[in-house]
Amino acid sequence: MKEVAFPFGLSLKQGFGVLIVLYLITHLPMLNALPLMQDEAVYSIMIEEQIENPTLVVTFLGQEVGWKPPLFFWIYGFFVRFIHDLPVPIEAIYRLPGLLFGMINLFLVYFIFEKLAGRKEGFLAALTYAVIPLPILIDNMVLIDTLVSTFIFAGILCYIYGADKRGLYLLGGLFTLLAYFTKLGVAAMVPILAFVYLFEKDKKKIIDPLFIVTLLAVPLAMWAFEMSVEHIQPENFSVNQHIAQKAILGNLDMVNVWKSLFTFFPLTVIWLSASIMGLWKNWKRNLMVTVWYAMIVFPLIAGSMMPFYFYPVIPPLAYFSLQLFVRDARGKPKTDRFFLAVFSLVAVLNLIIAFGSLFAEDYYADQKNAGEFLAGKEDVMIIGDYAPGIFAYKMLNEKRENGSWLDYGLVISNSTDNTREFIIDYNSNHTLVLENFGPLFEHDRIFRKPSNITEFDYVCIYGDETAEPRGELVFDEKETMIYHMR
Numbered sequence: 001m002k003e004v005a006f007p008f009g010l011s012l013k014q015g016f017g018v019l020i021v022l023y024l025i026t027h028l029p030m031l032n033a034l035p036l037m038q039d040e041a042v043y044s045i046m047i048e049e050q051i052e053n054p055t056l057v058v059t060f061l062g063q064e065v066g067w068k069p070p071l072f073f074w075i076y077g078f079f080v081r082f083i084h085d086l087p088v089p090i091e092a093i094y095r096l097p098g099l100l101f102g103m104i105n106l107f108l109v110y111f112i113f114e115k116l117a118g119r120k121e122g123f124l125a126a127l128t129y130a131v132i133p134l135p136i137l138i139d140n141m142v143l144i145d146t147l148v149s150t151f152i153f154a155g156i157l158c159y160i161y162g163a164d165k166r167g168l169y170l171l172g173g174l175f176t177l178l179a180y181f182t183k184l185g186v187a188a189m190v191p192i193l194a195f196v197y198l199f200e201k202d203k204k205k206i207i208d209p210l211f212i213v214t215l216l217a218v219p220l221a222m223w224a225f226e227m228s229v230e231h232i233q234p235e236n237f238s239v240n241q242h243i244a245q246k247a248i249l250g251n252l253d254m255v256n257v258w259k260s261l262f263t264f265f266p267l268t269v270i271w272l273s274a275s276i277m278g279l280w281k282n283w284k285r286n287l288m289v290t291v292w293y294a295m296i297v298f299p300l301i302a303g304s305m306m307p308f309y310f311y312p313v314i315p316p317l318a319y320f321s322l323q324l325f326v327r328d329a330r331g332k333p334k335t336d337r338f339f340l341a342v343f344s345l346v347a348v349l350n351l352i353i354a355f356g357s358l359f360a361e362d363y364y365a366d367q368k369n370a371g372e373f374l375a376g377k378e379d380v381m382i383i384g385d386y387a388p389g390i391f392a393y394k395m396l397n398e399k400r401e402n403g404s405w406l407d408y409g410l411v412i413s414n415s416t417d418n419t420r421e422f423i424i425d426y427n428s429n430h431t432l433v434l435e436n437f438g439p440l441f442e443h444d445r446i447f448r449k450p451s452n453i454t455e456f457d458y459v460c461i462y463g464d465e466t467a468e469p470r471g472e473l474v475f476d477e478k479e480t481m482i483y484h485m486r
Contacts, residue, residue: 006123008340015123019110022130023103026351030140031099032091035368040142041392043073044094047142048399051077056228061410061449065438066229069181072144090396094142101150102139106130108153109315115160116286117319124326124339129318131347133355134267138308144183145311151179152190152312159194163201166210173214180221186312189295191215197288256304263307264299268314270350271321278320285323292316364389366478370460372397373475373482374408381409381426381456383419385463386440390480409456410449412440419446423459423469426451459483 006015036044042060049059050073057064058073079097086093109129114122129135139146155175162168172194179187191214198205205211265272275293283290293316299309325342371393374380382391395405411422421428426448433446440447459469460482475482 007120016107019106019123019126019130020103022127023106026131026136027099027102027139030136030355031095032089033140034091035364036091036094036142036389036392037364038388040094041367041388043076043142043144044396045388045392047073047077047080047094048396050074051081060437060440063437065440067438068144069184069225071178071181072147072183075147076142084400090393090400093396093400095140098139098141098143098146101146102135104150105135105139105146105153108150108157109318112153112157112160112315113319115157116289121319121322121326124322125315125319128271128322128343129315131343131351132268132271132314132318133351134264134307135311135314137267138311141308143308145308148179148183148186149312151175151182152187153315155179155187155190156193159190160197162194162211163198163205166205166208169208169211169214173217176214176217177221180218181225184225185222187221188218189292189312191218193288193292196291200287257300259304260300260302260306260309263305264310266353267307268310268317268350269353270346271317274324274346275317275320278323282320282323289316289319293320366480367462368393369477370462370475370480370482374458374460376401376406377458378406379408379453379455379457380406380460381411381423381453381458382460382462383409383411383422384413384461385479386412386414387462387480390460390462407451407453408449409451409453410447412447414441414443414445414447422448423456426454426456457484457486459485 006012006018010018046058046060049062050070053059054070054074054077055064056070057066058068058070059065060067076094076097079100080093083093083096088096106126106129110122110126112122113125116122117125135146152175155172158168158172158175162172172190176187176190179190194211195206195215198211279290279293292313296310296313296317299306299313302309325339325346367387367389371390374382374390374394375397380394382394391408391410394408398405409422409426411419411426413419419430421430430446432444433448435448435450437447437449439445458474459471460475460480461469462480469483469485471483471485473481474484
């Protein structure tokens with residue numbers, strides 16, 4: 001391969017080496033810095049269940065749930081099989097696949113912008129992307145967004161190159177399918193951006209029959225997923241319609257937009273501000289990237305307190321941030337030395353702001369500590385508010401040590417009703433109780449895991465639960481208390 005210089009006098013191999021080293025420096029310290037948090041804990045259990053018994057409809061605690069398609073759990077399960085026995089913390093077992101796909105994403109960002117803006121700006125855009133705290137954090141979490149973005153970025157890249165080699169349209173359509181079967185509707189951004197790119201580059205190519213056929217990927221995937229979960233959904237229920245109504249239209253107010261910004265801003269802060277200014281000056285340079293950036297409106301509406309929704313729109317944010325630092329007011333390039341000085345300052349400041357705020361509180365440490373305390377103990381009940389870290393750490397530690405986990409009782413209350421009676425009679429016929437975890441996140445319900453245990457040695461209470469068992473308090477940390485009953 002011919003060596004073509006990157007900025008700062010780097011060769012191609014040296015440039016790629018810089019990206020890899022920078023990625024590892026920024027990402028590895030976060031690998032087990034925080035406990036498995038909320039969705040991470042749930043997904044880790046679901047990954048283990050798919051390792052043991054792969055299913056077309058994913059399961060949680062042995063029950064079919066239609067929350068997500070199966071591909072993420074299958075792929076992460078494949079890697080976790082080989083990581084189980086490594087001498088690494090339990091968080092790393094489930095997070096290491098995310099680091100792999102995060103690094104793939106870094107190079108996909110490079111190749112996208114190399115094609116759109118040249119080798120220099122492609123490298124600098126990837127360099128900027130590598131230090132933005134939001135993807136750093138998400139790559140170090142057991143979340144679907146890193147993997148779905150791998151398929152989204154790969155699909156965009158295939159369509160861009162497909163304009164010159166049309167056979168790549170089929171590969172772009174395939175990646176769109178994979179994106180949908182990873183995280184549903186977000187996959188639609190691929191054909192939208194592909195259409196915009198061809199509209200700007202060569203309008204005649206929009207009517208290419210091969211391109212038009214690949215646009216069927218999303219509606220085909222929507223239909224297939226609906227059919228796969230139809231048997232566990234209420235009559236006349238549509239998953240995609242439910243997502244649109246609840247996640248997007250249901251959050252369409254300024255309160256939820258402010259909530260989205262509240263979690264998004266610390267993880268992008270200076271880069272976000274720079275990207276707005278860069279967009280203002282350079283939005284006409286590439287229509288596809290501008291439309292891609294404009295898609296930030298969707299996570300702003302739907303991502304209330306969920307910053308990982310913004311992951312797929314970080315590449316254009318990095319690109320327009322870059323424009324502010326590499327071009328002067330007249331659009332002429334600035335020196336590499338100027339970019340490096342400003343880039344280093346901004347990167348360090350944003351990392352301090354982002355991770356300083358993140359580590360200001362010991363998030364979910366009580367759930368981890370309680371789960372590890374209960375690991376290996378029999379006849380356990382966990383009752384109270386939704387706290388997946390408790391039972392996840394219990395189950396995952398038992399699985400790692402013994403190859404399987406112990407039975408236990410679990411009552412999750414999304415209701416104001418007192419659940420004290422479950423401690424006395426676990427199989428109580430409470431009017432609000434459900435033993436199907438499919439609608440787990442609905443309000444005014446009590447969810448009970450089926451269990452063969454009738455008398456409990458340990459009762460763990462989390463959150464605002466008012467039940468006070470008669471036993472010895474053996475664990476008391478933040479919102480979590482554990483009683484020894486015998």
